[in-house]
Amino acid sequence: MATSKKDIASNLEGFTHRRFEDGEKDWASWGDQIFVGDETHKCPTYVHKTPPCQGSCPSGEDIRGWLNIVRGIEKPTGEMDWKEYAFRRSTDANPFPSTMGRVCPAPCQDGCNRNEVDDYVGINAVEQFIGDNALESGYTFEASNTDSGKKVAIIGGGPAGLSAAYQLRRMGHAATIFDNHTELGGMMRYGIPGYRMPRDVLDGEINRIINMGVEVKTNTKVGTDISMEQLEKDFDAVLFALGAQSGRGLPIDGFDESENCISGVAFLEAFNDGRLKAVSGRVVVVGGGDTSIDVASVARRLGHIKDASEKDRPENVVLGHTAHDVVDIANMEGANVTLISRQPVENMNAAQHEIEDATREGIQIQGSLTPVSVVRDESGRATALRVAKLDYSSGKPEVIEGSEFDLEADLIVSAIGQSGTFEGMDDIANERGLIDADKHFQIPNKPGFFACGDIVRPHLLTTVIGQGSITAETIDHFFKNEALKNRPKVDVHKFNLMDKLKEVGNTPGVFKAIEDERAIDAGLRGTDGEGKSVGGFAVHNYEDRAANEIIAHEELFLGHFAKEDRKKRSEHVPTAEEVLGHFQERMDGLPEEDVVTEAKRCMSCGMCFECDNCVIYCPQDAVLRTPKDESTMGRYVYTDYTRCIGCHICADVCPTGYIKMGLGEH
Incomplete structure (x- = not known):
């Protein structure tokens, strides 16, 4: 189907069709710009950089790499299919793709350059598919x-x-x-x-x-x-x-002395061990991170038994004094759960979607509150948590005088840190x-x-x-008694062109300089007019800056990318009325077709994804596809510098920022 001018204008809304380092948006003279283009001393070079998704990933996964495998840009060699190939690339850095696809808060998605166009690429969803397929297919690791x-x-x-x-x-x-x-x-x-x-x-x-x-x-x-x-x-x-x-207790009067004040770590371990099957009626959780959300969500699901016996009190189970028998759900009621944070709710450390899910489940979340003390009865049990309101107007938290009030509690859980x-x-x-x-x-x-x-x-x-x-x-x-070198500035598992050339059987030969002008005359230090290295020694004008630079969205041609809705996984988040006893998995994985579609939304920042823009738009036919027998990921095109006039059109229309007008700079 042909694309209308209206559709093109809609896709380009907010983007200039060319990029100018000096920030200008208008041409002074179309004629001057076209006809003096051959006077520039610069020609294109191919520069590999790290995308922000990868730079944001604490595991340093080659995210762009396995997304390009899923979409079919980078292909495996031999008989391995793309699903296993993507799995192998993913697990070079992280051997838990199925796990991380479900529970990682995904800083990679926060950093995704696609956010500048419409919405981030669903990296977690694709990773879950890679991991789930690996388990179903029985892929193994080799020592x-x-x-x-x-x-x-x-x-x-x-x-x-x-x-x-x-x-x-x-x-x-x-x-x-x-x-x-x-x-x-x-x-x-x-x-x-x-x-x-x-x-x-x-x-x-x-x-x-x-x-x-x-x-x-x-x-x-x-x-x-x-x-x-x-x-x-x-x-x-x-x-x-x-x-x-070991979870940290609240550093306030009465917490350590009250038996029904416990840590979030101990609470979750007792639940995941299968020992804890019910809580008290009113639970107050103090935190703000993902652990505190998990504590509150578990408490809502467990519910409480009205008029529970001493042995069934949750603190006795958590502390290992007793264990719950199998509890009849019919005798349970929903627990009243409140989560408080010193930070305002919008600034809590927990992932935003986890906060939204917790609210849907009926958890009351209150921010800008600080614990003051534990209110105890005559027996020493906690009956309430005294809190005070915080004011952030000065840029730092300050207690509002006279703002103290009590939150009634049968169980107080501290999820503020660990040791x-x-x-x-x-x-x-x-x-x-x-x-x-x-x-x-x-x-x-x-x-x-x-x-x-x-x-x-x-x-x-x-x-x-x-x-x-x-x-x-x-x-x-x-x-090996080897000295340790400084870690790379961008410390990630990254695409290595030399490894890729070795994988496909195109490893460049070892070049030894010959003290003879005839060697230079023969072009042994460069490439021929067809992009092949003379003598098989050179990699054609490729520079790897991935260990030092992360490519920002300003370096991309964002107007190339049409706006596309993200393929979202369906989630089964129970309502407040449904949450009691709801322990089914919340996340459904995407089907294969949607996974491939979602991977195609990746903009392959800092690496060629074979769109052909540079080949199509070059007015001198100077940018050409690398011959098939030498072509591979990262080596799809080359420039014939005998034809190049330095007009920089190829760099302007490169969506991924892979082409730079750098050759000729001193």
Whole structure:
């Protein structure tokens, strides 16, 4: 179907059809601009940069890479299909695509340049499809064929420890995970409810790592069941990835003294263990992050038993004094749940869609409140949380005098932060109940000791997974007695053209300079008129800046992209009337057709996606497609500089910002 002028004008609304670095929008003279174009000294060069989705991803996934595979731009070699190829590219950085596609708050989507056109690319939705298909298809991970003979003890089987174990096995190092729980998973299992993170999915992704030859010792607490001295004797390196398993209480009068004041971490672990099946009638949660939302949502789903016995009080279950029997839902009522935050609601750390879902479920959310004290009865139990209102008009929170009031409560849950548990390992902790580590995740002054994950700084799952990958690299350098270099400015798993050329059998030859002018005359340092490297030595005028630069939307030609609605996953978020006992998974994955369509919305920022604009619009026929036998991702077009007049049209019409007028600059 032909595109009308009206449609084109609509697509270009808000965008200029050419880009000017000096900010001008009007041509001084069309004739001058056209006919003096051949006087410029600049010609196009091809510059690879990191897209903001990738730069925003704490795991450093090659997001643009696997989206281009899903859409069919980058194709696998051999008999591998695109689904497995996308899975392999995705899991180079993060071995949990199915998990992260469901629960990651997706900073990549916040940073997506597509937001400047219409709406972000549904990266999470595509990642979930990649992960779910991998589980259904039975894809496995392979350990290195080479055994280094080195052994690493990993304390903690959560996302950081599992990520490190995965990368270490790929490097050929042995890994043994010690965990004090019955099952591995850490906060993925014991901190996230099953309706957000289905356990069969989590188990599948964990087992895929374990099956690489990772030894596992569960129900084993380092420091008590096995000593640190024994670990040092038996292993070549020790990695602390034990997570922050102790929740912080509220630093106010009466909290520590009241038995019905507990931490959010303990609350969620008791629920995910299957011990906690009901709460008290009025629950007040203090926090503002995703953990506090999970606590409140679980409390709403559990409901409460009216006139519960002493043993059924939730604090007794959470603290391990007792356990709930199977509770008859018919005897339960919805719990009254209030979540308060020191931040205004719009500035809470929790993801916006999680806040909206919690509100729909009947949770009362109040911002700009600070806890003052716990109100207790004669027996010492908390009956209310006294709070005060905060004023942010000065730019910082200030308590409004005389604004105190009480929130009645049968259970008060603190979800304001976490720390580690160090019984038998006391000398390793800092004053904050965490572990100090340098930027390479080495523990200072303790050679062979490393730490990563929440025990260094509590953060997102994707953050600690990325830390596990970096720590594995550091351990590998330690074993090889190699000096550690500075991490890249943009520290991500990125597309590597040389690796791609090797994959497709087009690796450039090794060039050795010949002290003979005839070598230069023969063009051995350049390319011929058809874009082929003379002698097979050179990569045609390609520059990789991906380790140093993130490409901003100002460098793109946004007018190229038509506005398209994002393909959204359907969610089953219960209403306040439906939430009691609602533990079904909330998120439906996209069908394959919608996944491919959504991947095509990716603008491939900083990398050619083979749109042919530069070939079509070049007035000199100087931009040509690379011959098929040498063409591959990142090497689709070349410039014949004997024809190029430096008019910069190719750079102007390049949607992805891949073409720069840089050749000839000094």
